[in-house]
Amino acid sequence: xxxxxxxxxxxxxxxxxxxxxxxxxxxxxxxxxxxxxxxxxxxxxxxxxxxxxxxxxxxxxxxxxxxxxxxxxxxxxxxxxxxxxxxxxxxxxxxxxxxxxxxxxxxxxxxxxxxxxxxxxxxxxxxxxxxxxxxxxxxxxxxxxxxxxxxxxxxxxxxxxxxxxxxxxxxxxxxxxxxxxxxxxxxxxxxxxxxxxxxxxxxxxxxxxxxxxxxxxxxxxxxxxxxxxxxxxxxxxxxxxxxxxxxxxxxxxxxxxxxxxxxxxxxxxxxxxxxxxxxxxxxxxxxxxxxxxxxx
Numbered sequence: 001x002x003x004x005x006x007x008x009x010x011x012x013x014x015x016x017x018x019x020x021x022x023x024x025x026x027x028x029x030x031x032x033x034x035x036x037x038x039x040x041x042x043x044x045x046x047x048x049x050x051x052x053x054x055x056x057x058x059x060x061x062x063x064x065x066x067x068x069x070x071x072x073x074x075x076x077x078x079x080x081x082x083x084x085x086x087x088x089x090x091x092x093x094x095x096x097x098x099x100x101x102x103x104x105x106x107x108x109x110x111x112x113x114x115x116x117x118x119x120x121x122x123x124x125x126x127x128x129x130x131x132x133x134x135x136x137x138x139x140x141x142x143x144x145x146x147x148x149x150x151x152x153x154x155x156x157x158x159x160x161x162x163x164x165x166x167x168x169x170x171x172x173x174x175x176x177x178x179x180x181x182x183x184x185x186x187x188x189x190x191x192x193x194x195x196x197x198x199x200x201x202x203x204x205x206x207x208x209x210x211x212x213x214x215x216x217x218x219x220x221x222x223x224x225x226x227x228x229x230x231x232x233x234x235x236x237x238x239x240x241x242x243x244x245x246x247x248x249x250x251x252x253x254x255x256x257x258x259x260x261x262x263x264x265x266x267x268x269x270x271x272x273x274x275x276x277x278x279x280x281x282x283x284x285x286x287x288x289x290x291x292x293x294x295x296x
Contacts, residue, residue, distance in 0.1 A: 001039060001042050002161075004164060004266075008039075009047060009065075011025060031167065031264040034264075036048070045064070047061035091277065091278060093277060094142040095143070096136055096145045097125070098127065098146065100244075106164075110286070114282075121279050143271055143275055144269055146267065148245070149266035150204070158271065159271055161269050162266050163288055164266075164292070166247050166264060167261070167264045168263050168265060169245070169261060170241055170258065170261055171257065172257055173236050173238045175237070177238075192220075194223065195225050196223065196224055197231045236255045236256065269283075
């Protein structure tokens with residue numbers, strides 16, 4: 001269970017509509033449904049009655065709605081008290097992000113808010129690819145990494161917290177033959193080459209790409225290239241398509257158009273369990289709070 005799942009549940013309960021909630025929170029409806037399904041599975045109760053034409057809370061859903069509303073109020077009060085207690089926090093924290101997230105507006109916004117509140121904590125920033133992030137964290141070159149969910153799943157000594165989620169996009173060139181055509185869906189690109197960069201997680205990426213395309217009734221023809229830059233270069237010149245997250249698309253430039261895949265990846269903050277730097281907790285809590293607030 002995480003704050004994002006609770007946010008989506010409360011929003012759907014208020015709106016009594018998955019569609020309206022998706023529009024309100026600027027995410028896809030399948031992403032909303034996926035998070036609430038995970039919450040229902042963890043709680044062990046159906047929260048919404050989906051057997052009718054309109055969305056309605058189940059009796060259990062009504063109880064959890066009251067509980068989570070009270071939880072939110074208590075949490076806000078606790079955070080206010082915690083901010084007062086930790087305002088004099090002194091120290092430093094080293095944060096590393098995924099390469100390709102350099103132009104994401106939400107990250108500097110979150111960091112500015114953190115520094116305004118914790119003025120005595122210094123932050124240093126760096127960026128790495130998938131392999132570099134784990135290496136930097138493992139060798140204590142950084143304290144915290146921001147990455148996609150699954151990055152650290154093979155490491156038992158790493159703590160993680162979900163910050164937000166980011167939609168996935170199928171991208172194509174502004175020079176592509178479909179550029180300017182309205183109403184495109186992923187199935188329109190079923191005959192295109194789908195470029196995948198060769199990295200440590202490339203096998204997982206290939207499997208994920210097949211999974212993303214399966215609901216649209218086709219298996220993509222995937223072509224491996226040396227790195228992300230080569231992938232973008234091929235797509236930019238109209239030789240095929242690629243699947244990237246929306247944050248990476250923001251940093252890729254203006255030469256790309258996109259189609260929503262209707263799925264999202266969770267974004268996590270991760271740090272070593274043995275790292276006792278007290279500034280880590282302050283940074284993690286503040287960034288989760290800020291990202292969730294931006295979704296409201």
